Amino acid sequence: MKLTELKAIQLAELFSALSDASRVRIISLLIEGEMSVSALAEDLKMTESAVSHQLRGLRQMHLVRARKAGRQVFYSLDDDHVYRLFSLGLDHIQHG
Amino acid sequence: MKLTELKAIQLAELFSALSDASRVRIISLLIEGEMSVSALAEDLKMTESAVSHQLRGLRQMHLVRARKAGRQVFYSLDDDHVYRLFSLGLDHIQHG
DNA sequence: TGAATAGTTGAGCAACTATTCATATAAATG
DNA sequence: CATTTATATGAATAGTTGCTCAACTATTCA
Numbered sequence: 001m002k003l004t005e006l007k008a009i010q011l012a013e014l015f016s017a018l019s020d021a022s023r024v025r026i027i028s029l030l031i032e033g034e035m036s037v038s039a040l041a042e043d044l045k046m047t048e049s050a051v052s053h054q055l056r057g058l059r060q061m062h063l064v065r066a067r068k069a070g071r072q073v074f075y076s077l078d079d080d081h082v083y084r085l086f087s088l089g090l091d092h093i094q095h096g
Numbered sequence: 097m098k099l100t101e102l103k104a105i106q107l108a109e110l111f112s113a114l115s116d117a118s119r120v121r122i123i124s125l126l127i128e129g130e131m132s133v134s135a136l137a138e139d140l141k142m143t144e145s146a147v148s149h150q151l152r153g154l155r156q157m158h159l160v161r162a163r164k165a166g167r168q169v170f171y172s173l174d175d176d177h178v179y180r181l182f183s184l185g186l187d188h189i190q191h192g
Numbered sequence: 193t194g195a196a197t198a199g200t201t202g203a204g205c206a207a208c209t210a211t212t213c214a215t216a217t218a219a220a221t222g
Numbered sequence: 223c224a225t226t227t228a229t230a231t232g233a234a235t236a237g238t239t240g241c242t243c244a245a246c247t248a249t250t251c252a
Binding site: 001002009012021028081086 | 114124
């Protein structure tokens, strides 16, 4: 499979979005359903600022989507590719 | 999906292995079949040292496997999870 | 055995990343 | 309007990563 340099970079960027344990845990929570920034922060025992910074990256990669409701922002998974990548990854680390 | 901290770290490490354009291009070449370090280096226009460093990481994550033949070392994909992660990733960046 | 070839490895450095802290914005509340 | 609450953002910093270079190991061949 011959990849253009551009596609290689884009693929690497996609996987980079999942290459940090904090982001992985954020995704794992969002698989259950949408959550606000502060709920994520509390659950993950991270500051809201740190969570917000990470969500920004995930948003830019179109892995999560934001819905504003009053002063809260609820995040959810943007499409099911994310969930499938996640499951495949789990398969690999479990019996790999 | 509630993840243990350990699994979150392992998942992040797996995706980290694919989070660099050089490694992505290495994988994309190995999808076609096994290749020696120097063949990879030539194809990717990287030094053999740089390729070798990257292959080490991929080996440690069990994404590639090494077969020694004389003084050459041929690398190939370790299992089909890699290919499937790769394809899903491509799906995402193409119509995501 | 000695020279050449294929690959690995460790140190060092530049570039990047994740977090914290302080500050800013925006919406609800009094 | 002023205050509080929820989130976002920029700068600073500590830690990580990917490359190069030099040195090393292992194998082949003369």
